[in-house]
Amino acid sequence: xxAQITTxxxxxxxxxxxxxxxxxxMGLVGFIMLVVAIFVALxxxxxxxxxxxxxxxxxxxxxxxxxxxxxxxGTDDAGQDVLTNFIFGARVSLTIGFFAAFISLVIGxxxxxxxxxxxxxxxxxxxxxxxIMLVIPDLPLMMVVIALTKPSIFNIILxxxxxxxxxxxxxxxxxxxxxxxxxxxxxxxxxxSGKRHIIRRHILPxxxxxxxxxxxxxxxxxxxxxxxxSFLGLGDPTALSWGQMLNYAFGRGAMSTxxxxxxxxxxxxxxxxxxxxxxxxxxLEQVLNPRLDTHHLMPGRPVVRNEANEDAEKPTGKSPxxxxxxxxxxxINEGSPPARAVENISFNLREGELIGLVGESGCGKTTLMLxxxxxxxxxxxxxxxxxxxxxxxxxxLTEDELNSVRWSGISIVFQGAMNALNPVRTVxxxxxxxxIKHLPDFPRESLSARVVELLDLVGIAxxxxxxxxHQYSGGMRQRAMIAMALACxxxxxxxxxxxxxxxxxxxxxxxxxxxxxxxxxxxxxVFVTHDLGVVAEMCDKVLVMYGxxxxxxxxxxxxxxxxxxxxxxxxxxxxxxxTKPKKKLSSIPGxxxxxxxxxxxxxxxxxxxAAFNRCxxxxxSLHKLGDGHIASCHLVEASK
Amino acid sequence: xxxxxxxxxxxxxxxxxxxxxxxLNFFLFRILPGDPARAGVRDPRLTRENIEAIRVRYGxxxxxxxxxxxxxxxxxxxxVVNPLDTQFFIYIGNLLQGDxxxxxxxxxxxxxxxxxxxxxxxxxxxxxxxxxxxxxxxxGMFSAWKARTSLDYASLTISLVAWSIPTFWLGxxxxxxxxxxxxxxxxxxxxxxxxxxxxxxxxxxxRHMFLPTLTYTIVYMGEYMLIMRSSLLDVLSEDYILTxxxxxxxIFQILKDHAIKNAMLPLVTIIAINLGxxxxxxxQIETVFSWPGLGMTTVEALNRRDxxxxxxxxxxxxxxxxxxxxxxxxxxxxxDPRVKxx
Numbered sequence: 001x002x003a004q005i006t007t008x009x010x011x012x013x014x015x016x017x018x019x020x021x022x023x024x025x026m027g028l029v030g031f032i033m034l035v036v037a038i039f040v041a042l043x044x045x046x047x048x049x050x051x052x053x054x055x056x057x058x059x060x061x062x063x064x065x066x067x068x069x070x071x072x073x074g075t076d077d078a079g080q081d082v083l084t085n086f087i088f089g090a091r092v093s094l095t096i097g098f099f100a101a102f103i104s105l106v107i108g109x110x111x112x113x114x115x116x117x118x119x120x121x122x123x124x125x126x127x128x129x130x131x132i133m134l135v136i137p138d139l140p141l142m143m144v145v146i147a148l149t150k151p152s153i154f155n156i157i158l159x160x161x162x163x164x165x166x167x168x169x170x171x172x173x174x175x176x177x178x179x180x181x182x183x184x185x186x187x188x189x190x191x192x193s194g195k196r197h198i199i200r201r202h203i204l205p206x207x208x209x210x211x212x213x214x215x216x217x218x219x220x221x222x223x224x225x226x227x228x229x230s231f232l233g234l235g236d237p238t239a240l241s242w243g244q245m246l247n248y249a250f251g252r253g254a255m256s257t258x259x260x261x262x263x264x265x266x267x268x269x270x271x272x273x274x275x276x277x278x279x280x281x282x283x284l285e286q287v288l289n290p291r292l293d294t295h296h297l298m299p300g301r302p303v304v305r306n307e308a309n310e311d312a313e314k315p316t317g318k319s320p321x322x323x324x325x326x327x328x329x330x331x332i333n334e335g336s337p338p339a340r341a342v343e344n345i346s347f348n349l350r351e352g353e354l355i356g357l358v359g360e361s362g363c364g365k366t367t368l369m370l371x372x373x374x375x376x377x378x379x380x381x382x383x384x385x386x387x388x389x390x391x392x393x394x395x396x397l398t399e400d401e402l403n404s405v406r407w408s409g410i411s412i413v414f415q416g417a418m419n420a421l422n423p424v425r426t427v428x429x430x431x432x433x434x435x436i437k438h439l440p441d442f443p444r445e446s447l448s449a450r451v452v453e454l455l456d457l458v459g460i461a462x463x464x465x466x467x468x469x470h471q472y473s474g475g476m477r478q479r480a481m482i483a484m485a486l487a488c489x490x491x492x493x494x495x496x497x498x499x500x501x502x503x504x505x506x507x508x509x510x511x512x513x514x515x516x517x518x519x520x521x522x523x524x525x526v527f528v529t530h531d532l533g534v535v536a537e538m539c540d541k542v543l544v545m546y547g548x549x550x551x552x553x554x555x556x557x558x559x560x561x562x563x564x565x566x567x568x569x570x571x572x573x574x575x576x577x578x579t580k581p582k583k584k585l586s587s588i589p590g591x592x593x594x595x596x597x598x599x600x601x602x603x604x605x606x607x608x609x610a611a612f613n614r615c616x617x618x619x620x621s622l623h624k625l626g627d628g629h630i631a632s633c634h635l636v637e638a639s640k
Numbered sequence: 641x642x643x644x645x646x647x648x649x650x651x652x653x654x655x656x657x658x659x660x661x662x663x664l665n666f667f668l669f670r671i672l673p674g675d676p677a678r679a680g681v682r683d684p685r686l687t688r689e690n691i692e693a694i695r696v697r698y699g700x701x702x703x704x705x706x707x708x709x710x711x712x713x714x715x716x717x718x719x720v721v722n723p724l725d726t727q728f729f730i731y732i733g734n735l736l737q738g739d740x741x742x743x744x745x746x747x748x749x750x751x752x753x754x755x756x757x758x759x760x761x762x763x764x765x766x767x768x769x770x771x772x773x774x775x776x777x778x779x780g781m782f783s784a785w786k787a788r789t790s791l792d793y794a795s796l797t798i799s800l801v802a803w804s805i806p807t808f809w810l811g812x813x814x815x816x817x818x819x820x821x822x823x824x825x826x827x828x829x830x831x832x833x834x835x836x837x838x839x840x841x842x843x844x845x846x847r848h849m850f851l852p853t854l855t856y857t858i859v860y861m862g863e864y865m866l867i868m869r870s871s872l873l874d875v876l877s878e879d880y881i882l883t884x885x886x887x888x889x890x891i892f893q894i895l896k897d898h899a900i901k902n903a904m905l906p907l908v909t910i911i912a913i914n915l916g917x918x919x920x921x922x923x924q925i926e927t928v929f930s931w932p933g934l935g936m937t938t939v940e941a942l943n944r945r946d947x948x949x950x951x952x953x954x955x956x957x958x959x960x961x962x963x964x965x966x967x968x969x970x971x972x973x974x975x976d977p978r979v980k981x982x
């Protein structure tokens with residue numbers, strides 16, 4: 001019964017693995033190279049033109065003959081065919097490599113699992129020993145041991161196997177540690193399964209993938225080690241491995257006779273096998289342990305603007321400080337349709353105004369904020385709309401022009417300020433850096449005073465200026481981030497959930513601080529949050545987002561007293577109202593939609609208590625409900 | 641305070657490891673087959689008296705350690721001998737005085753031979769290591785910055801190929817090329833150079849160094865490139881890089897002020913750990929180019945079964961690697977503020 005379950009579970013897993021692996025060129029090339037090498041080794045007698053053991057008819061005139069029709073790769077110091085020896089050499093090199101790797105994997109695997117699983121003294125002892133073995137240089141040690149024993153294939157395999165287990169032991173141990181604390185292992189221990197059973201049934205299957213990658217790398221090290229030992233004259237004189245061929249050629253005059261073939265050919269074999277194994281190992285690693293090779297400095301995708309879609313209506317009266325008009329952002333994934341992360345968002349922001357951007361996590365708030373300064377990850381693309389700041393369209397600027405707007409015009413307070421500050425530079429340096437960049441005329445001698453002033457503004461004492469971020473508490477880091485955002489006197493600050501992950505008291509302090517600064521410095525703030533309480537207290541306007549689109553956009557009073565969109569209504573029900581303490585709080589069942597699987601109609605329809613047929617088929621448009629109040633809901637249209 | 645505990649922990653661990661290596665080095669040569677004296681002087685004409693004389697000269701007539709007369713074959717001896725009159729403690733005592741016996745082959749003190757050769761190896765490793773780090777780090781930075789473009793894939797491929805080439809073979813190929821192009825093919829200097837002015841002598845050494853250093857650089861730059869690439873990729877996807885970008889810093893400024901130092905920190909440790917493997921590479925390079933350093937000394941001692949020299953060279957190499965690891969730990973604690981101030 002149990003066996004049946006495992007087979008049905010592993011077959012698709014292997015197919016899945018193969019499907020991904022097939023597209024990993026590095027791994028595939030390595031795999032093919034290895035298969036070729038093994039094939040050559042297995043069918044050596046059939047492939048080689050001569051019999052390697054035969055010395056018949058060899059005369060001195062056969063020594064170091066250049067490549068010819070009879071000897072495609074020439075002859076060696078004993079007058080033998082290099083190609084034949086090369087093909088048979090694959091057998092020796094691969095055999096030693098595989099057997100030595102096997103021994104070292106068994107030792108490393110067993111020690112690693114024991115250390116990781118049993119912990120305590122055992123682990124301490126094993127890992128300390130591993131550390132020592134890791135430091136002792138392996139080649140000199142191997143040389144000493146083989147010099148003191150007899151250089152035979154058996155001894156070489158043994159020595160390599162006994163010395164190359166250290167990295168395996170370390171990796172297996174850390175993997176075992178990770179697996180050990182997983183739920184199903186804890187459960188198995190709780191119901192009293194034996195330790196051996198747990199190791200065999202639960203830990204080994206999850207350690208195995210790492211062991212496979214490790215095996216590939218250890219085989220390549222072993223092949224290299226064998227060839228090195230042989231080259232240094234410590235190989236088995238009766239087994240002609242590639243390293244041994246090189247040893248003979250180098251030691252017996254191939255260099256002075258100019259017999260390059262005797263030197264090049266065996267080395268080519270070693271490089272082939274080692275490179276194949278390395279590529280295979282890298283490929284396997286990438287497949288089993290995928291990591292995105294993207295980073296923040298990759299060039300962004302060009303902004304596309306669909307003019308036909310653009311709202312023809314021009315804003316009336318004085319233009320606002322920041323105007324976001326019909327902004328849409330897609331995430332582009334090769335091979336699948338783009339994820340429509342943000343669609344058709346518009347809002348305005350005037351001097352000194354505070355707009356709240358509300359929605360559950362994953363509804364595109366952060367994407368929207370990053371796109372304002374074009375800081376999207378490389379997969380993100382602005383596919384429509386404009387961001388107009390002080391009359392300039394930020395989506396049309398070059399990267400250099402944008403750099404002058406960033407921070408001096410609009411700055412950002414990132415969420416989770418721990419990683420937003422560079423851990424190896426002092427907080428003061430990081431604040432001063434922004435000033436130096438944007439205010440080049442700022443007198444250097446008063447720079448330090450300015451940093452102290454900024455820190456003082458957010459309530460951080462001057463002596464913390466030269467401290468590193470890890471010496472700050474969470475709340476202090478967030479405040480330092482705000483001080484940094486204020487450094488160049490920006491007109492707009494984007495605060496992206498600046499209070500998440502902080503305790504309630506600190507949250508209140510930070511919010512109070514932002515509100516105070518807004519009044520004092522006349523800042524306009526875009527405040528991203530999922531906390532409606534904060535919005536009620538501070539904001540002038542609210543934009544409620546759901547699944548990347550506008551649900552409702554209005555003044556804060558309207559949102560609270562006359563919400564039109566069912567999502568806003570549900571959000572308000574989930575938020576405690578102090579005037580009605582007896583009212584029951586409710587939460588919205590379900591989750592926001594996944595961006596790669598958006599519903600056909602209204603994005604909120606699957607969770608909406610008021611949804612009807614039309615909601616599931618047709619996306620509602622943005623309906624204007626008088627003075628700056630916008631809601632996207634079919635019900636609104638019906639009631640209009 | 642915490643920093644002191646960190647440092648003293650590291651230092652005492654290094655001392656313990658050195659002690660382990662000394663003990664290992666002593667017993668390895670006594671457990672594995674072959675009486676050192678007989679293996680060293682394999683001459684059938686030697687009489688029993690001669691061999692005995694050699695055994696006395698090298699102290700091999702004394703018990704190995706209390707309770708053990710010899711370890712191969714195992715012969716239990718008296719436990720009530722003066723420990724200071726056993727081979728093990730005589731060996732330790734001599735080591736403390738810098739005495740590592742006398743070479744079987746040249747009759748010179750091993751310490752003298754090794755200290756002559758040590759500097760030649762240090763020069764070679766120093767030059768090669770610096771070049772490999774510079775080239776590898778630059779390539780790695782470039783590759784990470786241009787991640788997932790064809791330039792990245794090209795330099796990745798070059799690095800993996802360089803990484804897969806056996807050091808000795810690359811040396812042989814370069815030597816073959818060099819010998820056909822008028823490069824010096826062996827040793828550190830041309831014989832008879834000592835009568836020339838100092839500058840000419842140095843130029844001559846530099847010419848001899850070129851190929852060994854080139855071999856070293858090619859072999860190790862691939863590895864540094866791969867490490868730097870992945871380290872920098874990690875750093876460049878950190879939040880603080882996004883902050884720096886939002887601050888309006890140019891790509892050059894971000895790399896210079898926020899990315900490279902952070903990415904280099906793990907490299908410091910890795911370079912030091914690598915020194916252990918580096919020694920293996922140097923042994924091969926010195927053998928191929930007849931560079932008179934520790935590696936060549938080791939291989940020569942091996943071929944002549946000159947065990948005192950082999951034993952001494954192994955100990956010296958191991959201790960050097962342990963000390964450089966210690967140095968890296970200390971450097972790291974100094975460079976990374978997270979360790980320094982905790």
